[in-house]
Amino acid sequence: MRMTWKRLITSASLAAVLMYMGIADGGSAGARPLSEADFESATAQASVSAPAAAVSLETTGKKTGTGYSFDKGITRVSLPAGTQSVSIANTNGTIEIKQGNVKEMEVHMTVNVHQANSDEAKAVADKAGMKVSKGADLEIRTYSESYGNWRYPSLDLTVTLPQGIKAELQAETENGNLSLSKVSSTGRIELAAVNGNISASGIGNALKLHTVNGNVQVSEAKNRVEVTLTNGNVKAEQIAGALTLKATNGNLSVKDALAAVEAVTVAGNIHVKSRKVGGDWKVTTAVGDVELAWPGNAGVVVDAESAFEEIETDFPLTVKNHRASGKLGAGTYQIRAKSMAGLSLMKN
Incomplete structure (x- = not known):
């Protein structure tokens, strides 16, 4: 299932300015956070949760300036020949996408827990991970639980795509930056952020980028x-x-x-x-x-x-x-x- 796009702002004053300037053309499509409905499969699909499929898990976090960082390892995801699209959604944290010499898609995840002691941080990191839903439209979604005063950890993803992939690619963050570099063999690419910067370089196919802030x-x-x-x-x-x-x-x-x-x-x-x-x-x-x-x-x-x-x-x-x-x-x-x-x- 592909990422859906909706108008994020509708303003009478903005429409009036656009009309005056002669540039109103129906507005630009915005991005919204993915909902649970977006991940409901119309057909039976196999789902796995990481870090169960990951390797090189880190059991103790590394102390940072504001908390602890946990290396959750690499999750390898096969991409069958019939895969039409790959969608990646991350609520809090960054997504970095590149293409490399790998046979399967690899997703490396780091969990950052701020303003927590080591025991609390580990408990929070243990409850964070990603869900992979396989099918013609392959979907990856991160999940985590709140802690303290309604804080959430940030989950940083580094995604390495195999060479020769033909599927379309969509990636979305709510709070976090998106980066894409040297990806030349995918189908159409769409990147969206609500609060975050987007960078893309060395891209071979059509590119659509959207951010609110x-x-x-x-x-x-x-x-x-x-x-x-x-x-x-x-x-x-x-x-x-x-x-x-x-x-x-x-x-x-x-x-x-x-x-x-x-x-x-x-x-x-x-x-x-x-x-x-x-x-x-x-x-x-x-x-x-x-x-x-x-x-x-x-x-x-x-x-x-x-x-x-x-x-x-x-x-x-x-x-x-x-x-x-x-x-x-x-x-x-x-x-x-x-x-x-x-x-x-x-x-x-």
Whole structure:
């Protein structure tokens, strides 16, 4: 069963701003924490709980600055040829995903218990683990129990995927960061965090990233990338496929996007600089500045508008009444920009 996505914010004022700016397109899909219903199988599936399937368990925790850390070992999960998707859900803690020279998927878990003595910390760690539900849609979910004044441990996962995996990949955290690196052979990838940062680099297939409160950094992506967030900044570099960035409160920074670019934020600055224009650019901010830079020999049609400030440019464009327009070269692609504040169109 695949991870489901729902709208996290619905705001009349936000919709009004988007409509005014001409960028409302139905909104961006958000992520929600997975519920028990998401893990109910419509068909009979085999389930195992870790650490029963793990190795190298640590019986005594390591003292940390705020508590104790327990190494729960590695759980190995087979991925049959018919596996269509892999979903990983973690409530409190990080998820790190990579691809390596392994025959099965390996999940290494560390349990961190804060503000507890050694005996209490061990008891808490003993009750934490993960549940694996196998089937065409393989699902991994962590579990733990509260302690003290309604505290919960954090469970950090390091997931190593085998080479050649074709299944789609979804991963979600409620409170924790997500990182993905050098994964080239999976199907579509979706990462979501409620409170946490997301980083992805060296990814071969289509990528969809969402966070409510956190920053997103993506680089060396060979396919299309879609990023949505509520509060946080986005930094995207070396994106070969179409790039879509949508934020409510946050700055958007793009370097070397080689295909189409759509960058939209309600409150924040947008900076796009690329050594090549390989698709249409659409850049809009309601409250913030826009800075665009592209090669002087690119063939584009420009239509840019600033509500209150004069437009800066070193291109041979017609600039009048806070608007810049014109055809450069063959005019193969369109560059459209709109800002309520400063707007700069410069040669890269």
